[in-house]
Amino acid sequence: MTVPRPRRLRLLVAAIAGILMLTGSTLVAAASPSAAQLANGSGAPKPTIVLVHGAFADSSGWNTVASRLLSDGYPVIAFSNPLRGPALDAEYLRQFLSTIDGPVVLVGHSYGGAVITNAATGDPDVKALVYIAAYALAEGESVAAANALGGGHTDVIDHLIVRPFPGASGGDGDAYIDPAYFPTLFAQDLPKSTARVMAVSQRPGALAALVTPSGPPAWKDIPSWYLVARQDRIIPPEAERAMAQRAGSTTIEIDSSHVAMMSHPSAVLSLIKAAVRR
Secondary structure: OOOOHHHHHHHHHHHHHHHHHHHHHHHHHHHOHHHHOOEOOOOOEOOEEEEEOOOOOOHHHHHHHHHHHHHOOOOEEEEOOOOOOHHHHHHHHHHHHOOOOOOEEEEEEEHHHHHHHHHOOOOOOEEEEEEEEEOOOOOOOOHHHHOOHHHOOOOHHHHEEEEOOOOOOOOOOEEEEOOOOHHHHHOOOOOHHHHHHHHHOOOOEEHHHHOOOOOOOHHHOOOEEEEEEOOOOOOOHHHHHHHHHHHOOEEEEEOOOOOHHHHOHHHHHHHHHHHHHO
């Protein structure tokens, strides 16, 4: 006998519901931190490592670091940063973190540092902040102002291409690094073929994000670690040192371009693990 089509649909829905009821406990267990997070030597769960990219980049910049962390048994999420401005991006990350159970270590690169600085404030689950050539801003300070710390200089502002986006306020727009200058400014120690692809696939950031004042910094209450990239041409190394010192960060320096997580993943991985072991 042929079962009428509406009835077949009802039977299918009922069957799926039955499967979910039977396996619901298994699904919850698989998603729970106790199952997903592996215990460390002390018996406590390993923290979830949340990797936050900056402007002119995307989550793929963390691929090598994320792969090695996963191999070592860490829960990892490469957060997709909206790049709309410190307040909005931090609130987005703050709400995102509310969905993660257990301890968290936040790792920010470049402008991603400004985002974790704001998002982690008052969050008891964030146990450490790791800055990879990143902005550890003070309250009221902007990215543009931070670039002047320590007397350094960056040429990146002279090589931006600004394009409109819907809803942008007057004078705002999406800022890209001119692809002709991207390899030498952003990633001079990567293969040129890689840097060229990064240049044409870069994610822009809102121009207003460069001058928006930051909120109360999480590094005042949360321990921090900082990697200074001595060959950085986006954030002056002098500014990186000043921000790290001001935050009281445990600091290392390496001869790297701005994208240390790509050109020196082992050093970045070691710093993240140092923050985890604190």
